[in-house]
Amino acid sequence: MNKIVVALLVGFSFASGLFAQSSTPILSGGMQFVGTSNAGVDFFQPVISPVLAAPIGDHWLIESRGELQGFFAREDGTTGPYQGQFFTTLDYAQVDYIANSHLTVTVGRFLTPFNIYNERYGPAWIRNLQDPAIIYTIGTRTTASSNGFMFRGVAVAHDNWEWNYTAYFSALSNIKNLQSGRAAGGRTGIFLPDKGIEIGVSYQRFLQNGEYSAQGSYFVWQTPSVPLDVRAEYAHSPSGQGYWIEAAYRLAANRRNTTGLARLQPIARVQQFYAGTPSPTAFLPSRDTNRVDFGLNYYLPHEVRLNGSYGRQFTFRGNANIWDFQITYRFLFPAWPGGSK
Amino acid sequence: MKTVIPALATVLLLSALCLRIAARPQTSAEAQRAQTASHAKAKSSQEGERRFQANCGRCHNPPDSLSPREVKAVLQHMRVRAMLSAEDERLILKYLAP
Numbered sequence: 313m314n315k316i317v318v319a320l321l322v323g324f325s326f327a328s329g330l331f332a333q334s335s336t337p338i339l340s341g342g343m344q345f346v347g348t349s350n351a352g353v354d355f356f357q358p359v360i361s362p363v364l365a366a367p368i369g370d371h372w373l374i375e376s377r378g379e380l381q382g383f384f385a386r387e388d389g390t391t392g393p394y395q396g397q398f399f400t401t402l403d404y405a406q407v408d409y410i411a412n413s414h415l416t417v418t419v420g421r422f423l424t425p426f427n428i429y430n431e432r433y434g435p436a437w438i439r440n441l442q443d444p445a446i447i448y449t450i451g452t453r454t455t456a457s458s459n460g461f462m463f464r465g466v467a468v469a470h471d472n473w474e475w476n477y478t479a480y481f482s483a484l485s486n487i488k489n490l491q492s493g494r495a496a497g498g499r500t501g502i503f504l505p506d507k508g509i510e511i512g513v514s515y516q517r518f519l520q521n522g523e524y525s526a527q528g529s530y531f532v533w534q535t536p537s538v539p540l541d542v543r544a545e546y547a548h549s550p551s552g553q554g555y556w557i558e559a560a561y562r563l564a565a566n567r568r569n570t571t572g573l574a575r576l577q578p579i580a581r582v583q584q585f586y587a588g589t590p591s592p593t594a595f596l597p598s599r600d601t602n603r604v605d606f607g608l609n610y611y612l613p614h615e616v617r618l619n620g621s622y623g624r625q626f627t628f629r630g631n632a633n634i635w636d637f638q639i640t641y642r643f644l645f646p647a648w649p650g651g652s653k
Numbered sequence: 654m655k656t657v658i659p660a661l662a663t664v665l666l667l668s669a670l671c672l673r674i675a676a677r678p679q680t681s682a683e684a685q686r687a688q689t690a691s692h693a694k695a696k697s698s699q700e701g702e703r704r705f706q707a708n709c710g711r712c713h714n715p716p717d718s719l720s721p722r723e724v725k726a727v728l729q730h731m732r733v734r735a736m737l738s739a740e741d742e743r744l745i746l747k748y749l750a751p
Contacts, residue, residue, distance in 0.1 A: 335725030365730035373729050410729070413738035431734070432712050466736050476736050505707040534711050541711075570714075615717055644716055646723055 337366035340644040341377065342437035351632035355385035356394070359436060361403075364647060376405040402489050403434070403457055413469065418462040418480075421490060425462065425478040425499045426451030426514045427528040427545045437642040440577070441607050441621050443634065445556040446585045449595040450547035451516040451526040454493040458482030474503045476512075484520055494519040501530070508534035514547075521593070524550050539564055551594035554585035554601075560609070570611070577609040579621070599628040607636075615642040701748025704741050711735075721750035 341362040348355050359381045366374045384396030406420035423431050430452050433439040448456075462480035469475075479498035485491055496519065501512025514528040528547040534540075539562035546555040558581040564574030583603045590598040607621030616639065623634035705715060709731060719727065728742045728749075737745070 335729070336720075336722040338723055338726045338730070340727070340730075363730075365726050367726050367729040370729075373733060375730055375733070408733045410732060413740075416733050416736075418733070438713050464733075464736060466738060469738055505704075508707065508711075510711070532711060534706075611714070613717075642716075644719070644723065644727070646720075 335367050337364065337647040338644060339364055339647040340642075342435055342640055342642050344436040344638055344640045346436075346442050346636060346638040348442070348637075349633075349635040351634070353385065353389050355383060356396075357384070358382045361435065366647070371410050373408040373410065374406075375408065377403040379403060400489060401455075413466055415463060415465045418464070419460075421457055421459050421492070422462055422480070424452045424456055424458045424482070424495075424497075424516075425464070425480060426497060426516050426526070427499065427530045427547060428512075428532065428543070429545060430456050433543075436638070437615075437617065437640045440558065440560050440579045440609060440619075441581055441605050441623075442619065442636045442638050443605070443623065445545065446583050446597065446601060446603065447545065447547040447552075447554045447556065450549045450551070450553075451497070451514055451528050453495070453516075453518060453526075454593070455491045457492055458495065459485045459490060459492040472504060472506050474505070476501050476503060497526075506536070508532075508536050549594070549596075550589050551591045551596045552585055552588040554583065556581060556583040558582075575611045577611070579605070579607040579609065581605040581607075597627065602626040605634075615644075616640070617642075697744060697747050698751055701744035701746070705745050705748055708735050708737055708741060709745070715749065719749055721746075724750040 339362060341360070344357075344359040344361075346357045346359070348357070359379065361377060361379045363377045364375065368374065379401045380398060381401070382396055382398045384394050386392050387395055402421060404420070404422045406418050406422045409417045411417065423434065425431055429445055429448055434456075436442070458480055460480060460482040462478060464478040465476065467475045467477050477498065477500045481496045482492050482494060484494040495516055497514065497516035499512060499514040501510055503510040510530075510532040512530055514530070516526045518524050518526070526547065526549040528545060530546070531542075531544045533542040535542075541560045542557070544555065544557040547553065558579065560577050560579040562574060563576045563578070564570075581604070583601075585597055585601045587597055587599050587601075603623055603625045605621055605623040607619060610618045612618065619636070619638045619640070621636045623636070625632045625634060709715070712735075716727075724746055728737065728746055731737055732742055
């Protein structure tokens with residue numbers, strides 16, 4: 313027992329010295345409460361999603377994100393008392409070696425890099441609309457996370473353009489909370505910083521249960537002169553193909569303004585999905601589906617955001633209204649004593 | 654004695670004037686250097702803000718407040734996530750934690 317205490321103390325001292333030399337590990341992430349009414353069925357989802365980032369020196373980084381999500385709905389769909397349960401997931405737990413600006417090597421569990429939604433707009437405090445895009449599961453099977461290794465970086469960088477890339481391999485895993493598919497793929501894009509434009513393509517080869525490929529492309533335009541963000545994705549797989557395009561406009565003369573009406577951000581998103589060969593494990597609609605969403609963000613001080621949205625879904629079986637209301641809080645604090653100095 | 658005191662006073666006055674004249678360009682040069690450094694810092698912060706908007710601002714707003722050591726960890730995290738270059742990291746650090 314004493315040996316364990318001594319070992320822990322030595323470990324603690326070593327870690328303190330290590331982190332003091334570099335930077336403080338941080339605990340960040342988001343908390344969210346979402347209320348949804350989907351075609352008359354009401355449900356609530358409290359979510360907490362902490363992120364740990366622990367740099368070790370200038371080249372190594374350990375980072376991880378988990379999620380604790382609750383789902384509460386009425387017993388019989390539209391009647392009866394509310395009941396529910398909590399689920400846990402581990403989105404990523406990875407070790408990164410930042411060799412230089414051109415290459416970062418990642419080992420462990422990481423977010424599958426297909427198009428931009430999964431990696432960039434997954435966190436609740438970042439995405440503008442609560443419901444993920446219909447085509448979100450294309451190219452990110454089976455769980456949107458991969459277990460294996462990944463290479464990424466900026467291959468070529470100039471003042472007015474950059475060429476970035478990501479390539480990965482994932483092994484099959486059926487371990488609880490660590491599930492992943494056997495797959496390989498990557499993404500590459502061109503970014504024009506002065507124009508705020510990024511355009512790129514993605515590819516995934518799924519290497520189990522009958523091999524198949526998924527392809528995708530994406531476009532991001534953040535206008536430099538006015539606070540307008542336009543994002544779009546297209547994805548194709550044997551189970552179907554589709555696209556989404558989203559625009560969000562901050563009611564301000566410029567991006568620096570954060571007072572009064574500048575805290576408001578109207579959002580609109582249009583989606584179309586064309587069903588292919590149905591597959592129960594693809595998590596895609598078996599019929600053609602169209603959807604339009606309108607939302608409004610209000611950015612309160614202290615990293616709190618309110619969001620309300622209305623969506624109309626058009627399907628072969630019938631149309632439906634989807635209402636969402638959410639409040640999100642983004643937090644960030646040092647994960648190590650004395651870290652805020 | 655009567656002549657020594659005015660002579661000493663004259664020498665002191667002249668010395669003071671010489672020192673003042675000599676000191677003037679030095680003060681001006683120091684001020685210029687300080688001004689240049691201040692301009693460079695401001696320019697560097699502006700460039701950091703531009704890079705923040707171009708890279709990080711594509712997905713989210715800047716955080717309310719961060720200490721320099723927290724910023725370092727955040728930037729290393731974002732170096733992997735947003736594929737920031739070492740130069741981006743350096744300039745955004747100056748913008749977020751000047």
